[in-house]
Amino acid sequence: MDTVQLTIDNKPIVVKKGTTILEAAKGIGIHIPTLCHMKLDDLNIENKPGGCRICIVEVQGRRNLAPACCTEVSDGMVVNSHSIRVVNARQTVMELILSDHPSDCLICPKSGNCDLQSLAHQLGIREIHYKGEQSTYREDTSPAIIRDIDKCIMCRRCEMMCNEVQTVGVLSAINRGFNAVVSPAFEMNLDHSVCTYCGQCVAVCPTGALTEVNHTSKVIRALSDPSKTVIVQTAPAVRAALGEEFGYEAGTLVTGKLVSALRRLGFDYVFDTDFAADLTIMEEGTELLNRLSKYLEGDKDVKLPILTSCCPAWVKFFEHQFPQMKEIPSTARSPQQMFGSIAKSYFAEKMNIKREDLVVVSIMPCVAKKYECGRDEFKVNGNPDVDYAVTTRELASLIKLANIEFTKLPDENFDNPLGESTGAGVIFGTTGGVIEAAVRTAYELYTKKSLPRLDFDELRGMEGIRHATIDFNGFPLNIGIAHGLGNARKLLEKIEAGESEFHAIEIMSCPGGCIGGGGQPYHHGNAEILKKRQMAIYREDKNKTLRKSHENPYIIKLYEEYLGKPMSEKAHSLLHTEYFDRT
Amino acid sequence: MNDNKKQLRIALRNCGFINPEIIDDYISRDGYMALGKCLTEHTPEETIKEIKDSGLRGRGGGGFPTGLKWEITRKSESDQKYVVCNADEGDPGAFMDRSILEGDPHSVIEAMAICGYCIGADKGLVYIRAEYPLAIERLQIALSQAREYGLLGENIFRSGFNFDIEIRFGAGAFVCGEETALIHSMEGLRGEPTFKPPFPSVSGYLGKPTNVNNVETFANIPAILNKGAAWFSSIGTEKSKGTKVFALAGKINNVGLIEVPMGTTLREVIYEIGGGIRDGKKFKSVQTGGPSGGCLTTDFLDTPIDYDNLIDAGSMMGSGGMIVMDEDDCMVAIAKFYLEFTLEESCGKCSPCRIGNKRLHEILDKITSGRGEFQDIERLQLLSQVIKDTSLCGLGQTSPNPVLSTIANFEDEYLAHVNEGKCPAGQCKALLKYEIIEDLCTGCTLCFRNCPVGAISGERRQPHYIDQSLCIKCGVCYEKCKFNAITLS
Amino acid sequence: MPKIKLSENTVNQIKEVCTEFNNKEGELINVLHKVQKKLGYLPAEVQEVIAKELNASVAKVYGVVTFYSFFSMIPKGEFPISICMGTACYVRGAEQVLSEFKRQLKVEVGESTGDGKFSLNCLRCVGACGLAPVVMVGEKVYGRVAPSQVKEIIKEYQEGCPSGNAKTA
Structure with missing residues (x-):
């Protein structure tokens, strides 16, 4: 195997030929900050437009600074990832990006989870020296996804997911120069496009430009309505990820605490979409x-x-x-919809609850489920089988809102018969x-x-x-x-x-x-x-x-x-x- | 353009001397001789060596050695390679490529075929501006004539070498002058550049090794091969050989295309070929390299023009635009003009170019409209450095040059704007003030009647008055007044 | 965006162009050029047909159309006016000429007058720097244009304009 010798921040290192400076640095514990770059190992998903210019480093003998994500190492290369020249340039580029970004972090749905925000913090940006015009666009709300592209920083991750990974082809960079942004054709709304609401654009967006439609307040309203019986179902993938929102290591199962939290939130019955998954298997x-x-x-x-x-x-x-x-x-419906259908027929009849007094909430790892539960064929006289689908992330925020200390919760079991x-x-x-x-x-x-x-x-x-x-x-x-x-x-x-x-x-x-x-x-x-x-x-x-x-x-x-x-x-x-x- | 002994025509050797629509005209002036010789007498390696020895460098702006580029593309192994001619001339104020394609299209066709032979490509593409209908038409005629004569097609000169050329249209994007952007555009995509390496010579059009040269570079090739590398390299300076075509324009008496040996001084170009400044005005600056270049002062008039000297002087060769400016030109406004262009042409892919140039332009606008502060000048310089240092492609890496060079060479003008609220050249309207000299005003009401915004008031036969808050500084009153009663300060 | 319905004939014209280029996605720019030449502009509905024929996403086609300044989604005026904004023209006063056109026609760059008679655009260098500043109306070139001539130029084309409502001030 061909190897290459180089030094990064005075540390000598030998890496495989074809390695980028970014990867080589990571190997010796130097984390060069990135913004547009994203690589999902083993899934063959990589976004590397080299556009944000945050990961620039100084390479000895080179006229300008080099983007670490795109630049391959070469023999004898001398890299400095934090010289004054680099830090100044990196901060300035960051200031430029922020100068064309609304500063509404306090009320942004992405606050606390925003890559741009944490990067600004990491780079110690305290002032934006280059203020000027900001690009503004119409906000687009669909049944599942909100596009607030004033916040788009042109990292192109969503475009890559939508086109290369999902081949849906709804999003593309449009216009050019300062007016360039990622958008559906003719800047149409997502719900007029062929968008599948898979939400992978939301999953990779580093800012608040793409977020899910938030239904938490509707859930709270339903929970506080004494005339309603509110039941909840939780999808299988939720229990394997919710813990991350409360500081648990990824892959920690929090099923019991999840049930417990839902009960404390006030749901009358805590059921499991897994039950409906079993039902799906019977039918499918x-x-x-x-x-x-x-x-x-x-x-x-x-x-x-x-x-x-x-x-x-x-x-x-x-x-x-x-x-x-x-x-x-x-032709089998999805587990979410089978659950809703059975809940509002079998369960409602069994419990003697009127259909319109029963509210079905589902906790889903998915944003498309919001769209699915609104499809007309899943309604009876306009009343949907599933009233609200909220995401794992929305559930986490509901739990926090209700002052529930998740980590201290006891493990509890689902209710029957749909649990x-x-x-x-x-x-x-x-x-x-x-x-x-x-x-x-x-x-x-x-x-x-x-x-x-x-x-x-x-x-x-x-x-x-x-x-x-x-x-x-x-x-x-x-x-x-x-x-x-x-x-x-x-x-x-x-x-x-x-x-x-x-x-x-x-x-x-x-x-x-x-x-x-x-x-x-x-x-x-x-x-x-x-x-x-x-x-x-x-x-x-x-x-x-x-x-x-x-x-x-x-x-x-x-x-x-x-x-x-x-x-x-x-x-x-x-x-x-x-x-x-x-x- | 008056012919002048200072000029030497190599790239333009046939322009104006042949009928570009008749291939025999071209052939009668040694046309296709170089191609014939290459195919029948020389190996590709020998030809590449000749080009390398000639010292020819890319005329599109970067100045990369042409022979070396060919060699790298030749060495890239692939079942298919391409020769691309970049004719998407986009530099505002340069039109040599158009003139060559209109006046001598066969020289480019011949050179592309030679290049194809050298690198091992059987297909060529000309990426040409759609706004050049005549050049496109002449190129099409030339291509079909060349095919008819067997100079394109299969088994050219019975050598077994096949080569043909297709035309692709640019669609109005300056950034497509950048190789990778040009290639994406030819592939039907947005003309956004991508990071190099891989260079097109390794992975270009459709992922295949592609050699991209511009029109003027190609036009030099047949002449070099006919007359020899030694002849060509005897012309010019140590590191820049041959000649360069410039589009001379601006406040100068003789405007038009000129071709001079590398090493000719700016003074020779402006005063001997260009005939000096128009209307007896004073020379102030010459801008070379278009939006990527800089504005040079009298201090540089005796600098021999070549790639390296221009870069050292804070400008660049670019594609050969040369705009002469006189005392009436405001250098801050000129910098702003170029930034406006870059702003419009930036592809928007990388943040420093997309946002940084916008901010540069905003600061320049602030200064030219009289709202500038002293710190703005420093801010311009700092931001310019970062944009140059961090941008993805050549467009952003050079876009601040007009700003930096005007600050370096005409700082006093910037200072006059921000410190004194004055535009020394009298160009920045917002800094102008029209006033009526009471003693001279007869109250004829002519200015009053012509003012488009009603900013002038006064009684008949009494001195009039201009309301500065309403005045849009159109200058109509100034032009109309028969008594010189209106001053401009 | 107001929806327009393309006639069957227009759709067929577009399809023909696409077939000519073997319905290859890589030929998108060539197709757009040719279709714009035929129809004068590239409204959304036209782009939708092209996308379908080339098996490309509409977003991609729109992304390309909005990238290149040569492509237009609004019909040009009967008499398209273009001001060269090349450097040579600029230093010889093209900007003043442009603002005079804007003032006279009451339109911004990229717009057409209400009656569809004139559209106003800026051009990059047309290679006539010797005649700077240069204005083009359709194919006709006007050299060394001074702002004071603008009114006259417009008038040339307004004559024979039955409604005459493009006249200003």
């Missing part, structure tokens, strides 16, 4: 088996592969981009999890045999597209997995071209799956955090006594008491949906 697994048996019987019209449909951004993606294939995905779940429901939170859960159930239903093992390592991991073949008693079931919509697109194009060998494909919009959702605590470009959350999810699964959806006693009871059997007429009307051509 059955649908898979139905299609599979038709296929094996020689039905040429049967739609295979079946695609999962839990992810609202993915659903909106194919409705816009592949409407001709809208018959392929499973019981299996390990299969838990793993919905990570890429590969839905299909693994489906395999656990489908295998047993199909083969009528008990699974010899429960951990399908061949389905796990962080690679963008994965595949595995599972032996279903002699029938090789080909499974595909994609996370990130760009990867999903690749699989869809194969299906369209008739080149797909798969029988079932799991798709999640966000890199890493829901653990990397747009509503999760900010990862600030650290992919390790995502991996730790993933490990936590699998740990939670392993700790569960029940790990197969069809063994969940409350699911069995729900079918016995209310739905009949999977794919029954009642199940169809409450748990399934249809898709629309949005072109």
Whole structure:
């Protein structure tokens, strides 16, 4: 292997050829500040436009300063990361950026989590010497995302996520010079565009330019209304990430404290979306088996592969981009919507609560869930099955607002009947999890045999597209997995071209799956955090006594008491949906 | 332009002497001879060596040695390479590329083919400003004639070498003069530059090794190969060989394109070729290098012009704009003019150029409108240094040059603006004051009747008065007054 | 932005241009040039058709259109007036000429008069520095223009203008 010798801040160092100054410095504990640069290791996601010019360093013999993120090391290079020239330039560039940025940190939704704010602090900016005109734009509020691009610093991270990773193509840099900014075409509102609300732009935005629509005040209002019964469901990925907001190491499971906090917030019943995930498996697994048996019987019209449909951004993606294939995905609603539907029918009837007096709140790692619960097909007489979807981050702020000391909370258990779940429901939170859960159930239903093992390592991991073949008693079931919509697109194009060998494909919009959702605590470009959350999810699964959806006693009871059997007429009307051509 | 013995035409050798729409005219003046010789008698290496020995440097502004660039591109291994001619001339006040393409398009075509042979490319692209319809038309005619004669296409001169050229249109973005931005533009993208390395010679158009030279550079190539590297390198200075085309303009008697050997002094250009300053006014400054260059004073009149001397003097060669200014030009306003241009042309990708130039412009605007403070001058200098030091591409790295050079050479003018509230050249309107001299005013009411904003009042046959708070300083009263009763201070 | 409906004929014209360039995304700028030449400008609806034909995102097309000053989303006036703002013209008073045009036409740079007769734009150097300052109306070049001539130039084109409402002051 070719190596290169250089010195950074007087420290000699040997690194691999092709390493950047930034990486080389990091290796010896010198953290050169960056702003636009972002690299998610193992996910093949990197934003490196070299545009912010914060990471500039002095390289001996070079006329001007070099951006550490883009400059590769060379033999004998002498780098100074904090000479007077560098510090002065870095501060001045920072002042320039701030001179075109509103100084409303105190009331900015990103305050405390803003990369720009912490950088200004780190660089000791106390005065902006170059004041002048600031660029102003119209604020754009959509059902899930708010664009306040007065705060855009042109780091281009969102543009990269939207185009290269997600291939959605809503955002692009527009105009030039001082007027350049990232925007949808014709500066249209997001809700007029093909935006999927995946929220990955929000997840990577270093400032308050892109944030989620905040529903916390609506939740507070509902909680304080004595005429309402307010129940809450929490998605699997939330428990693996919420702790980060309260100082816990990434990957710490805080399920018990989460339940406890929700109860203290005043929710009448604290339920679990994992329960609905188990229900999803019953429906989707059955649908898979139905299609599979038709296929094996020689039905040429049967739609295979079946695609999962839990992810609202993915659903909106194919409705816009592949409407001709809208018959392929499973018709099963997402766990959030199955929960809402069951809560406002089965549970409401059981408890004798009028539909309009029952408020369903969901805690989601996702911003697209806000959009999903507002879709018309998930409303009955205008009343939505799920009233409000708030993100993991919003929940953290609610907990803080209610003066709850999270770390001191006791561990508590979910309420019944919609709080019981299996390990299969838990793993919905990570890429590969839905299909693994489906395999656990489908295998047993199909083969009528008990699974010899429960951990399908061949389905796990962080690679963008994965595949595995599972032996279903002699029938090789080909499974595909994609996370990130760009990867999903690749699989869809194969299906369209008739080149797909798969029988079932799991798709999640966000890199890493829901653990990397747009509503999760900010990862600030650290992919390790995502991996730790993933490990936590699998740990939670392993700790569960029940790990197969069809063994969940409350699911069995729900079918016995209310739905009949999977794919029954009642199940169809409450748990399934249809898709629309949005072109 | 009067011909003058100070001039020497190499790049412009055929302009005006041939009919650019007739290939035989070009051929009769040794056209395509160099290509023929290269293909049939010389290896690419030999030709590259000849170019290297000639000392030719890129005429687009940077001055990178052309032969070396070709050599690097040749050494980049790839199944496909490209030759690109940068004809997106965007420097305000320079138009040599247009003149060459209009007057001698075949010289560029021939040179591109030679370059293709040398680096191992069979495809060339000319990236040309869409605002140059005549140049485009002549180039198209020349291309089809060259194809007809077998000078483009397959198996040129039966050598087995294939080469053809396509035209791509620029769309009005100065930054596309920067190689990487130009390449992105040709790929159908926003013309934003990217960090180098990788250089285009390694990874350029469609990710393939690409050699980018500008029109004037190419126009020199056939002449060099016909007459030899020794001949070419005998012209010019130690580090800058050959000639340079300048677009001479401004307050000078003879304006137009000139071509002089490197090393000619500014004095020779301005006074001997340019015929001195118009209307008997006093020379104040000469601006070279366009928005990337600087404004030089009389102190530099005897400096031999070459790449390095101009940089040492705080300016640069650029593409060859040369604007002469006289005592009526305000240097602060000139700096502001260039900044306005940069502001409009900055791509917006990197923060120092996007925001820094905006702030520079705002400070200059403050000074020219009479609101400047002493500290503003220092602020301009500090900010300029950082913009130069941190910007992503050549545009931002040089955009503060007009500011820095005017401060360095004409600090007294800046001081007059900020300390005394005066514009010595009388250009900055906001600093002007029109007043009526009571003794001379006859009360004829002519000024009163012509003032567009009603700022003048007074009784007939009585002295009139200008309300300064209303006056927009249009100067109409000054022009109309028949009694010289209006002063300007 | 007011929505306009493109005629089938226009849509076909755009599609033809795209086909000519093999519907390749990399040919976007060439396509935009050609379509603008045909239609005079590139309104949103036109960009949408181009994006679809080239299989590019509309945002990308819009990003490119707004990057290059040659592309316009508003129709030019019947008589587009361009003032050269090259350095040579500037030092010989182009700015004063420009402000006179602005004053006379009551429009800003980049705008058209209400009746669509005139549009006002700045140009980079047109390479006629010898004639500085230079004004172009359509293809016609006016050299050594003084602010006092502006009114006259405008008048030349107003004659035969039936409504005559482009006349000012």
